[in-house]
Amino acid sequence: MSNRRRPARGNPYRTEFLTSVAWHTRRARWFRREAALQRPLRCAACGTGATPAELELHHRSYAGVLYQDGVWRAFERHVDLTPLHPYCHELLHRLLERDTVLARHRDRKAASDHALIRLHTALTRERP
Numbered sequence: 001m002s003n004r005r006r007p008a009r010g011n012p013y014r015t016e017f018l019t020s021v022a023w024h025t026r027r028a029r030w031f032r033r034e035a036a037l038q039r040p041l042r043c044a045a046c047g048t049g050a051t052p053a054e055l056e057l058h059h060r061s062y063a064g065v066l067y068q069d070g071v072w073r074a075f076e077r078h079v080d081l082t083p084l085h086p087y088c089h090e091l092l093h094r095l096l097e098r099d100t101v102l103a104r105h106r107d108r109k110a111a112s113d114h115a116l117i118r119l120h121t122a123l124t125r126e127r128p
Helices: 021-036 086-098 100-104 108-124
Strands: 056-059 065-068 071-074 081-084
Touching: 021 071, 056 086, 081 086, 086 100, 086 108, 100 108
Parallel strands: none
Antiparallel strands: 056 081, 065 071
């Protein structure tokens, strides 16, 4: 299994699931739970506060993404979704795709966690 992003064309996850009612409902539920837990919304990569409209959710695991009987289902665990700015999300995927170890030799959760630590360190490093 690879952690490399597949092109959107011909990829039902990217062309169908991410635009589905199931995903939008699950996404809204994730943000409601964060609000109920009184956690401030922050990009996990750069640490900057944000609103739900400014954030995307990265899938650490696709285990809860199901296509059953012609309908998409979104049963992701709360901890398997990570909030990121779109730019930071793109950077995270670039790390996952370009680093040989992350792309091929770790499971998705471990690869995502390792890449996120590297990205967070790079983006929050104090600059002169």
